[in-house]
Amino acid sequence: MATLPVARTVKALRAEVSRWRASDERVALVPTMGALHPGHISLVKAAQRKAKRVVVSIFVNPAQFAPTEDFSKYPRTFANDRAMLAVAQADLIFAPTVEEMYPEGFATTISLDGPAKAGLEDAFRPTHFAGVATVVGKLFTQCAPDFALFGEKDYQQLKVVTRMARDLDLPVKVIGAPTVRETDGVAMSSRNRYLSETERAAAAAIPRVMKETAEQIRGGASLSTALKRGRAALEKAGFSIDYLEARNADTLAQPKRGGGEKLRLLFAGKIGTTRLIDNIAV
Numbered sequence: 001m002a003t004l005p006v007a008r009t010v011k012a013l014r015a016e017v018s019r020w021r022a023s024d025e026r027v028a029l030v031p032t033m034g035a036l037h038p039g040h041i042s043l044v045k046a047a048q049r050k051a052k053r054v055v056v057s058i059f060v061n062p063a064q065f066a067p068t069e070d071f072s073k074y075p076r077t078f079a080n081d082r083a084m085l086a087v088a089q090a091d092l093i094f095a096p097t098v099e100e101m102y103p104e105g106f107a108t109t110i111s112l113d114g115p116a117k118a119g120l121e122d123a124f125r126p127t128h129f130a131g132v133a134t135v136v137g138k139l140f141t142q143c144a145p146d147f148a149l150f151g152e153k154d155y156q157q158l159k160v161v162t163r164m165a166r167d168l169d170l171p172v173k174v175i176g177a178p179t180v181r182e183t184d185g186v187a188m189s190s191r192n193r194y195l196s197e198t199e200r201a202a203a204a205a206i207p208r209v210m211k212e213t214a215e216q217i218r219g220g221a222s223l224s225t226a227l228k229r230g231r232a233a234l235e236k237a238g239f240s241i242d243y244l245e246a247r248n249a250d251t252l253a254q255p256k257r258g259g260g261e262k263l264r265l266l267f268a269g270k271i272g273t274t275r276l277i278d279n280i281a282v
């Protein structure tokens, strides 16, 4: 198999994309931080259904990690990522250095409201979405894709990026793709490799309890009762919970009294030193 080309600079990325544009080929972008797993590959497949050419960016973005978070120990598995993307038949990897993305003197950040201030991830990672939006905004202008694929696994991120692209009139269609799960229901995540065997087994409580909670809500239980039960079950499984909340599936606002709106159940919590997130439709 031919090795998959890698662009390390914005100039090299743009040169390749321009060649495709000259032949009228559409382009889709899949932004990632690498440490790829089948969840990421499902985004590549979804991208291929939308566009002839697929660029996968691999960039562990320092701006979205707080100083106390796992930036330096975040898994970096480039050779394996490249091999997986070659098998998946992606067209190009964009893997810039930190200096290429944030040259000396870099001084601009995208400031967010709406879904970025829902009181979910933002309450626990207050600088995270500004970092995400800034790098994704840059990737969108660097690559100028027709489509960009994001996983529902990071549901608030999907809403933040969708809102940003719309608000800034960026000519890209943001598309969400369903969460890919392990056989026991645990959402695939690059961070699952931090889990011990016992913690990994306990993580199966997340999808199980979320499913039970969603069923109770659909069955007419009051939100507060269903969520209280769900939180208790997750604590019993060993999680220290940041949140288990039901929110409006589009805006992430608190549900209105009386029901009738589409809801999303969202969870974040820690087991040992590893923080995991997940969400499902109610």
Ligand code: AMP
Pocket (backbone or CB within 6 Å): 031, 032, 033, 034, 038, 039, 040, 042, 043, 149, 150, 151, 152, 153, 154, 177, 178, 179, 180, 181, 187, 188, 189, 190
């Ligand atoms: P990251 O894991 O942060 O590099 O995520 C890169 C992209 O892959 C994001 O759009 C994530 O939402 C998406 N993603 C991560 N895990 C999954 C999964 N299990 N299923 C589907 N998409 C995922």
